[in-house]
Amino acid sequence: MKKLVFLLALFIAGLPAISQNTADVTQIGNDQSAVVNQNGSDQNALVTQEGSLNKTTIDQLAVASSYGPGKQSATVSQDGKSNVASIDQNQTGGGGKTENTAYIEQVGDNNKSYQTENAPGYNSGQHVTAIQLGNLNISKQTINGGYTDNFRIEQSGNLNSATQTGTGVTTNTAKIFQTGKRNTATQTLAGSNNGYYGGIYAGERIVIDQTGNDNLATQIFTGYGSSHGNSADIEQVGDDNVAKEIGDGRNIYADVIQVGDNNLATTSQVGSEDQILLTQEGNLNKTTITQDGIGNLADVDILGNSNIGSVLSDGDQNLVDVDVIGSFNQFKVSQVGNGHVATVSQTGNYNITNVNQN
Numbered sequence: 001m002k003k004l005v006f007l008l009a010l011f012i013a014g015l016p017a018i019s020q021n022t023a024d025v026t027q028i029g030n031d032q033s034a035v036v037n038q039n040g041s042d043q044n045a046l047v048t049q050e051g052s053l054n055k056t057t058i059d060q061l062a063v064a065s066s067y068g069p070g071k072q073s074a075t076v077s078q079d080g081k082s083n084v085a086s087i088d089q090n091q092t093g094g095g096g097k098t099e100n101t102a103y104i105e106q107v108g109d110n111n112k113s114y115q116t117e118n119a120p121g122y123n124s125g126q127h128v129t130a131i132q133l134g135n136l137n138i139s140k141q142t143i144n145g146g147y148t149d150n151f152r153i154e155q156s157g158n159l160n161s162a163t164q165t166g167t168g169v170t171t172n173t174a175k176i177f178q179t180g181k182r183n184t185a186t187q188t189l190a191g192s193n194n195g196y197y198g199g200i201y202a203g204e205r206i207v208i209d210q211t212g213n214d215n216l217a218t219q220i221f222t223g224y225g226s227s228h229g230n231s232a233d234i235e236q237v238g239d240d241n242v243a244k245e246i247g248d249g250r251n252i253y254a255d256v257i258q259v260g261d262n263n264l265a266t267t268s269q270v271g272s273e274d275q276i277l278l279t280q281e282g283n284l285n286k287t288t289i290t291q292d293g294i295g296n297l298a299d300v301d302i303l304g305n306s307n308i309g310s311v312l313s314d315g316d317q318n319l320v321d322v323d324v325i326g327s328f329n330q331f332k333v334s335q336v337g338n339g340h341v342a343t344v345s346q347t348g349n350y351n352i353t354n355v356n357q358n
Contacts, residue, residue, distance in 0.1 A: 023047075027054070036074075038062075045074045053082045063093040064123050075103045076113075083111045091119040091146075099125030100146075104139075106131070112138045119146035121168060126150065133157060144168060151187075156180060166190065173205040181213045189221040206230065211237045222248035231255070232267075243267075247274075256280075277301075287311070296339075300324075307331075313340075318357075320344075332356075 021038045023045045029052060036045045036058045047056045058074045076085040087102040104113040115128040126146040130139040130153045137155045140163045149172040153162040156179045164174045166189040176185040185208045208217040215236040233255040234243040241258045245267040256265045256278040263280045266288045273295030278287055284306045289298050293315040300311065300322040309331035311320050317339040322331055326348040333342045333355045340357040 021045075038072075043072045043074075047075070047085075048077045049083075050079045051081065054078045054080070055082070055084045056086070058087045060087075060089045062091055064091040064119070072100045074101070077105045078111070079107045081109045083109060085112070086114040087116070089117045091117075091123055093120070099127065101125075101127045102129070103127075104130045106137075107133045108135060110136045112136070114140050116142045116144075117146065117149075118144045121145050121147060124148045128152070130154070130162075132160075135159070137161065139163070141165070142167075143172075148172070151175065153177070153185075155183075158182070160184070162186070164188070175205075175207045176209070176217075178208075178210045178215075179212060183210045183213060183215050183217075185210060185217045187219045187221070207233045208243075209233075209235045210241075213239045215239060215241045215243075217242070218244045220246045222246075234265075236263075241265075245269075254278075258285075275299075280307075290314075298322075312336075318342075322346075 021041060021043045023036045025034045025047045027034060027049045031053045032049045034047045034056045038045060038060045040062060043060045043062055045058045056076045060072045060074060062072055072089045074087045078085060083106045085104045089100045089102055100117045100119060102115045102117060106113060111132045113130045117126045117128060119126055123146050126143050126149040128141040128151055132139060132155045134157045137158060137160045139153045141151050142165045143149045145168045149166060151164040151174040154177045155162060159182045160178045161184045162176045164187045166172055172189060174187050174189060178185060206219060206221060208219060210217060217234045219232045221230060230247060230250060230252045232245045232247060235257045236243060237259045238261055240262045243256055243265040245254045247269040249271045251273050252269045254267045254276045258265060259281045261283045263283055264286045265278055267276055268290045270292045271294055274291040275297045276289050277299045278289060279301045281303045282305055285302050286308045287300060287310060289311045291313050296313045296316055296318045298311050298320040302324045305327045307324050307327055307329045311333045313335040315337040318335045320333050320342045322344040324346045328350045329346045330352045331344055333344060335342060335357045342355050342357060344353045344355060346353060
């Protein structure tokens with residue numbers, strides 16, 4: 001038997017009795033569908049579904065202001081079977097103290113979650129969180145505008161796919177954690193103050209952490225801000241690892257760390273106090289690090305198997321250190337302008353080293 005719940009909450013100025021929109025829906029069993037539309041003032045929506053073909057859509061629209069009204073909160077909890085959840089939050093108007101919070105938790109089966117928040121650049125506190133446990137797990141998060149934006153996805157088990165996209169975002173953090181099976185994680189942040197006071201300055205703020213199986217991770221963050229503090233930490237532990245990091249500017253930092261299997265890591269950074277520390281531990285390692293200007297440091301470390309390498313630094317205070325310990329080694333370091341220092345040390349197997357500094 002199919003159940004359909006449609007809730008429409010409207011804020012009408014001058015009627016304080018309905019100035020706070022609240023929707024609370026609970027459905028248990030079979031073909032559940034819940035739709036919640038809220039327009040105006042402080043909005044709260046909670047949908048809980050258990051069992052079978054659960055589907056939830058929440059749309060919220062509010063005019064934000066500095067004294068509070070316009071705050072939006074939406075929570076969806078789904079347990080069992082087809083689980084599809086979509087939250088769309090939109091703010092207009094001014095202010096600077098109004099928050100959006102979208103939270104989705106899904107347990108079991110074909111979990112799909114979609115979260116979108118739109119806010120003017122001076123509205124603070126956009127938060128999207130998705131937690132998925134088991135099976136096809138697909139999560140997509142998008143924030144357009146706003147500042148102090150916060151993305152978070154946690155996935156455990158099976159075909160995990162996570163995408164975080166920020167456009168015109170300011171002072172943001174983005175984190176993806178995946179455990180097990182076909183993992184894919186992509187973060188694309190275009191704005192300013194990406195990873196604000198993050199990285200080596202105050203703990204990682206732009207992070208992908210994957211443990212197990214067909215890992216693939218991509219991070220792209222572009223834009224400048226007056227107090228930047230980027231980080232771009234990717235950590236992969238087992239199986240078909242690939243990682244890619246691209247940065248753009250200010251206090252950039254990248255980490256990588258891959259531990260086992262078909263490793264490949266590529267990173268690239270453009271300007272300011274670059275660093276990159278890359279560690280690859282075992283199996284078919286490849287590296288490629290490119291930095292462009294100002295602080296450069298690169299430190300590489302690789303431990304065993306088919307190693308290859310390459311680093312290029314280009315301008316300013318350059319330093320590269322590399323250590324490799326065993327297997328089919330090769331390496332190439334090339335630095336073009338300013339501080340140069342490069343130390344490469346390879347210990348066992350087919351070593352080839354080529355350093356060229358101008």
